[in-house]
Amino acid sequence: MKAYESLEEHFAEFYRLQEIMSVLRWDYATTMPAGAAKARSEQFATLKSLIHERVVDPKVGGWLEEIGDGEGLDEWQRANAREIRHLWTHTSSVPSELVRKRSRMETRCEMVWRTAKEDDDFDRLAPHLQQLLEVTREIATIKAEALGVDPYDALLGWYDPGMTAEKVDAVFDDLAGFLPGFLEEVLDKQARLPEPANPEGPFELERQEALARRLMEAWTFDFDHGRLDTSLHPFCGGYPEDVRITTCYKEGDFLRSTMAVLHETGHALYSRGLPKQWRTQPVGRARGMSVHESQSLFVEMQVGRSQSFVHWAAPLYREAFGGSDEAWSEANIHQLKTRVQRSLIRVDADEVTYPLHVILRYRLERELLGGDLEVEDLPQAWDESMEQLVGIRPQNDREGCMQDIHWVSGIFGYFPTYTLGALMAAQLFEAMSQEISDVEEAIEEGNFGVLREWLRENIHRRGCLKSTDALLREVTGSDLDAKYFKEHLKKRYLDEQ
Amino acid sequence: MKAYESLEEHFAEFYRLQEIMSVLRWDYATTMPAGAAKARSEQFATLKSLIHERVVDPKVGGWLEEIGDGEGLDEWQRANAREIRHLWTHTSSVPSELVRKRSRMETRCEMVWRTAKEDDDFDRLAPHLQQLLEVTREIATIKAEALGVDPYDALLGWYDPGMTAEKVDAVFDDLAGFLPGFLEEVLDKQARLPEPANPEGPFELERQEALARRLMEAWTFDFDHGRLDTSLHPFCGGYPEDVRITTCYKEGDFLRSTMAVLHETGHALYSRGLPKQWRTQPVGRARGMSVHESQSLFVEMQVGRSQSFVHWAAPLYREAFGGSDEAWSEANIHQLKTRVQRSLIRVDADEVTYPLHVILRYRLERELLGGDLEVEDLPQAWDESMEQLVGIRPQNDREGCMQDIHWVSGIFGYFPTYTLGALMAAQLFEAMSQEISDVEEAIEEGNFGVLREWLRENIHRRGCLKSTDALLREVTGSDLDAKYFKEHLKKRYLDEQ
Numbered sequence: 001m002k003a004y005e006s007l008e009e010h011f012a013e014f015y016r017l018q019e020i021m022s023v024l025r026w027d028y029a030t031t032m033p034a035g036a037a038k039a040r041s042e043q044f045a046t047l048k049s050l051i052h053e054r055v056v057d058p059k060v061g062g063w064l065e066e067i068g069d070g071e072g073l074d075e076w077q078r079a080n081a082r083e084i085r086h087l088w089t090h091t092s093s094v095p096s097e098l099v100r101k102r103s104r105m106e107t108r109c110e111m112v113w114r115t116a117k118e119d120d121d122f123d124r125l126a127p128h129l130q131q132l133l134e135v136t137r138e139i140a141t142i143k144a145e146a147l148g149v150d151p152y153d154a155l156l157g158w159y160d161p162g163m164t165a166e167k168v169d170a171v172f173d174d175l176a177g178f179l180p181g182f183l184e185e186v187l188d189k190q191a192r193l194p195e196p197a198n199p200e201g202p203f204e205l206e207r208q209e210a211l212a213r214r215l216m217e218a219w220t221f222d223f224d225h226g227r228l229d230t231s232l233h234p235f236c237g238g239y240p241e242d243v244r245i246t247t248c249y250k251e252g253d254f255l256r257s258t259m260a261v262l263h264e265t266g267h268a269l270y271s272r273g274l275p276k277q278w279r280t281q282p283v284g285r286a287r288g289m290s291v292h293e294s295q296s297l298f299v300e301m302q303v304g305r306s307q308s309f310v311h312w313a314a315p316l317y318r319e320a321f322g323g324s325d326e327a328w329s330e331a332n333i334h335q336l337k338t339r340v341q342r343s344l345i346r347v348d349a350d351e352v353t354y355p356l357h358v359i360l361r362y363r364l365e366r367e368l369l370g371g372d373l374e375v376e377d378l379p380q381a382w383d384e385s386m387e388q389l390v391g392i393r394p395q396n397d398r399e400g401c402m403q404d405i406h407w408v409s410g411i412f413g414y415f416p417t418y419t420l421g422a423l424m425a426a427q428l429f430e431a432m433s434q435e436i437s438d439v440e441e442a443i444e445e446g447n448f449g450v451l452r453e454w455l456r457e458n459i460h461r462r463g464c465l466k467s468t469d470a471l472l473r474e475v476t477g478s479d480l481d482a483k484y485f486k487e488h489l490k491k492r493y494l495d496e497q
Numbered sequence: 498m499k500a501y502e503s504l505e506e507h508f509a510e511f512y513r514l515q516e517i518m519s520v521l522r523w524d525y526a527t528t529m530p531a532g533a534a535k536a537r538s539e540q541f542a543t544l545k546s547l548i549h550e551r552v553v554d555p556k557v558g559g560w561l562e563e564i565g566d567g568e569g570l571d572e573w574q575r576a577n578a579r580e581i582r583h584l585w586t587h588t589s590s591v592p593s594e595l596v597r598k599r600s601r602m603e604t605r606c607e608m609v610w611r612t613a614k615e616d617d618d619f620d621r622l623a624p625h626l627q628q629l630l631e632v633t634r635e636i637a638t639i640k641a642e643a644l645g646v647d648p649y650d651a652l653l654g655w656y657d658p659g660m661t662a663e664k665v666d667a668v669f670d671d672l673a674g675f676l677p678g679f680l681e682e683v684l685d686k687q688a689r690l691p692e693p694a695n696p697e698g699p700f701e702l703e704r705q706e707a708l709a710r711r712l713m714e715a716w717t718f719d720f721d722h723g724r725l726d727t728s729l730h731p732f733c734g735g736y737p738e739d740v741r742i743t744t745c746y747k748e749g750d751f752l753r754s755t756m757a758v759l760h761e762t763g764h765a766l767y768s769r770g771l772p773k774q775w776r777t778q779p780v781g782r783a784r785g786m787s788v789h790e791s792q793s794l795f796v797e798m799q800v801g802r803s804q805s806f807v808h809w810a811a812p813l814y815r816e817a818f819g820g821s822d823e824a825w826s827e828a829n830i831h832q833l834k835t836r837v838q839r840s841l842i843r844v845d846a847d848e849v850t851y852p853l854h855v856i857l858r859y860r861l862e863r864e865l866l867g868g869d870l871e872v873e874d875l876p877q878a879w880d881e882s883m884e885q886l887v888g889i890r891p892q893n894d895r896e897g898c899m900q901d902i903h904w905v906s907g908i909f910g911y912f913p914t915y916t917l918g919a920l921m922a923a924q925l926f927e928a929m930s931q932e933i934s935d936v937e938e939a940i941e942e943g944n945f946g947v948l949r950e951w952l953r954e955n956i957h958r959r960g961c962l963k964s965t966d967a968l969l970r971e972v973t974g975s976d977l978d979a980k981y982f983k984e985h986l987k988k989r990y991l992d993e994q
Contacts, residue, residue, distance in 0.1 A: 016543040019536060020517060027520055031528075035722035036739035039516060046513040050547070225532035242533035 003066035012280040014054045019239045021047050026237040026244050030229045056092040079465045083282035093146035094139050102135045106410040113408035122379050122397040130375045136412050155413030160288040162467045168416050172359050174482040179356055186340045186493045196335035197327040202251040211320040212261040219265050219448045234260040236267035240279050243268040266299030273460025284463045293421025301351050302429040308443035310334040342392040344399045356389040358419040365412050426485035431476040500563035509777040511551040516736045518544050523734040523741050527726045553589040576962045580779035590643035591636050599632045603907040610905035619876050619894040627872045633909050652910030657785040659964045665913050669856050671979040683837045683990045693832035694824040699748040708817040709758040716762050716945045731757040733764035737776050740765040763796030770957025781960045790918025798848050799926040805940035807831040839889040841896045853886040855916040862909050923982035928973040
């Protein structure tokens with residue numbers, strides 16, 4: 001089928017350009033001297049426009065039409081055509097002029113945000129956020145029409161194809177009903193225990209890095225196809241042949257850098273495990289941001305903060321830094337890794353409160369986009385939600401509604417994926433435990449290859465062959481359900497079996 | 498003038514793609530994990546073809562025609578149109594199919610060379626080199642016709658626009674007449690002195706790097722727009738906003754890594770000093786590979802091996818490694834830096850013998866391309882020339898005609914630029930000494946900013962505004978002439994004033 005072959009060839013080039021983009025991004029975050037920022041932003045713009053041209057190329061629409069329902073194609077090819085159609089509809093439905101307009105507004109709004117946040121001056125940010133919101137609404141409406149979905153679902157579906165507000169509501173309402181009360185219980189229980197002690201630093205950065213590499217190796221990270229470096233914020237970049245993760249070391253805290261490394265290693269294993277023969281095609285990419293996050297949280301949260309993991313890791317920590325006192329004990333390290341606190345800042349939040357931060361943002365962004373909340377009323381709405389959900393009230397907007405970069409850089413519909421990923425991670429861990437009887441033993445022995453293999457077989461190597469729903473049902477026997485996550489929390493934080 | 502503006506816009510994108518290519522190349526040489534080689538080669542191919550498309554775009558020809566002799570344009574714009582015409586004629590005259598054919602042959606020939614060299618098996622390489630030679634000849638003939646020059650000059654002019662075999666012959670014949678006898682004299686003189694002693698290592702790599710950075714800083718290398726890293730072979734990559742040099746450290750020899758850093762710093766200063774407002778246009782790029790090499794050799798050879806430089810640097814060397822015995826004395830270090838030896842390998846050759854290695858290659862590649870020498874007869878011709886020019890005969894082809902990567906990767910017409918650069922460096926240093934009376938004093942004090950400023954004003958910031966000939970005449974008052982280099986050698990190696 002010639003049309004299909006043309007599509008594949010076309011998208012192979014598209015992904016090579018994406019790969020190049022990811023090298024430039026990695027370089028920007030880890031390596032580039034500051035003075036090159038302007039040149040780099042011009043390179044980004046050039047590359048971005050070449051990539052965009054390829055997706056919206058009218059030829060793609062023609063080929064897709066010719067392919068129709070994909071008769072004569074095999075399962076993977078049909079799925080590939082479906083993914084291309086999704087990408088193409090999402091992208092080509094929006095007039096280029098509008099894309100450029102949003103891009104300019106994003107740059108401007110993010111720039112204003114940086115100083116407005118520093119000065120705690122929401123009023124300065126508000127008009128820019130308002131404009132960005134309007135153009136986002138306009139784009140969401142156009143996409144919604146082309147895709148035959150609701151506008152918010154069009155935004156959500158860009159990051160997590162197939163996800164809808166209806167599905168999100170179902171699990172988030174469940175969690176929002178459960179977590180505040182659960183949080184009280186956990187805090188009560190913690191209050192009855194002695195405070196965990198912090199191991200005493202400083203912790204040499206070279207040793208932190210060596211420890212990080214040790215953890216990555218235990219997870220079978222392939223250094224022949226990947227790297228570990230440092231950047232201001234940890235991330236996982238690159239592509240399957242060259243997966244590059246970063247972390248950020250602080251002399252006073254080695255747990256933070258190593259937990260970040262575990263998180264990014266989860267992303268990296270996913271990327272590296274994607275189906276090799278489809279690497280330059282949409283069907284061979286990650287299933288979506290929720291599934292991606294499920295992989296990082298699987299490694300960081302499900303495994304990395306478990307009792308079994310600490311049993312294996314605590315001796316490594318002691319060895320890495322020559323620690324020996326009580327603060328280095330398995331029990332204390334586990335207590336540190338599972339400490340729960342009401343906090344204002346999402347990125348610092350623990351496993352229990354994190355979903356509340358996400359639910360707050362999800363609800364507010366839907367109200368903003370739906371016109372039920374005005375930008376000027378955002379700070380108050382934020383503070384009230386925070387008090388209601390997390391039980392703590394920000395004293396300023398810097399630690400309130402201005403803390404995140406997402407909205408001010410035009411990213412709406414992304415926040416839910418963090419918590420959807422957490423739910424999936426719990427659901428997957430439960431399914432794995434059903435299939436592999438000695439998971440905890442494997443973890444205690446640091447034998448993560450077994451877990452990695454299960455994830456690779458069940459998730460990674462399937463790329464986008466199935467929808468997220470179908471994948472979850474096949475692998476876990478159930479639709480996305482918050483109960484696995486809730487059970488996981490109860491077991492970990494209240495010792496309930 | 499609309500046509501001219503279109504040209505500028507078109508080439509701005511062209512250079513942004515070139516910049517991206519240079520980031521990928523740097524990453525490939527310094528950072529990329531080995532397993533990503535295949536993906537990277539696909540990225541290179543994609544980008545290369547996008548870059549090529551932009552140069553050969555028929556629109557460029559149309560705009561150039563419209564611009565004609567550049568009436569209404571200012572001096573820089575006219576020069577830019579001239580440079581674009583040169584680039585366009587060179588590139589668009591060759592059919593794309595022939596370009597692809599050569600590219601395949603280059604890859605293949607270079608691959609065969611790697612193992613054939615290891616096994617010292619020229620016969621295995623010969624047929625591939627033969628094919629590559631034939632396609633190079635074909636391309637040279639096509640370009641020559643389009644440019645109205647001789648075929649070899651078309652190859653030479655790709656690296657050094659305006660350069661011709663006639664000009665090369667003039668200076669190379671002069672040198673070839675002078676150097677063998679001069680070499681005898683220098684070796685005689687050296688033989689009468691005690692052997693210089695090698696400072697005793699090992700020299701910690703971190704200290705070598707710190708020393709390298711110290712030297713770069715003294716030369717005003719701008720680390721806000723550049724980097725120093727390590728790679729297998731030293732090079733200077735990047736672009737004016739982000740100039741990245743590399744070196745290669747060996748525990749047993751710190752002079753080698755630091756001299757390489759000085760060499761690459763010369764290239765880097767040139768790149769960084771190019772006219773800012775023209776950075777994305779052909780007129781704003783380096784004048785050619787000979788001028789580029791003149792800048793690196795200016796820093797490494799003219800300055801970096803001078804008595805004055807060693808006077809400044811020897812204490813730094815001692816400080817860096819805690820050296821104190823006689824081997825660390827100014828006199829001994831200078832003796833090491835100016836040691837002359839007959840040697841087989843070009844890249845290890847000293848300042849005196851290096852041009853002989855180049856002349857040998859230049860003459861042989863002209864004979865090969867002109868059909869006066871058959872590939873099968875190359876080893877013998879090489880060995881005989883080597884004996885005649887350098888006075889030493891290779892025992893195998895690995896250290897003979899198979900030592901360099903240039904020919905086997907399709908690079909013909911490049912070798913002369915090394916020595917043309919050396920001649921220009923000497924000529925420029927002489928001109929600078931006429932203008933700045935206390936050059937030696939500045940060097941003795943490590944005040945290289947003065948020299949950098951002179952180079953920037955006279956060479957760097959002028960980009961491609963003038964031809965190399967015109968530039969040299971303006972700055973030095975003379976055409977390219979080997980006499981300055983010869984005088985420099987006589988002064989440095991025979992103490993003749």
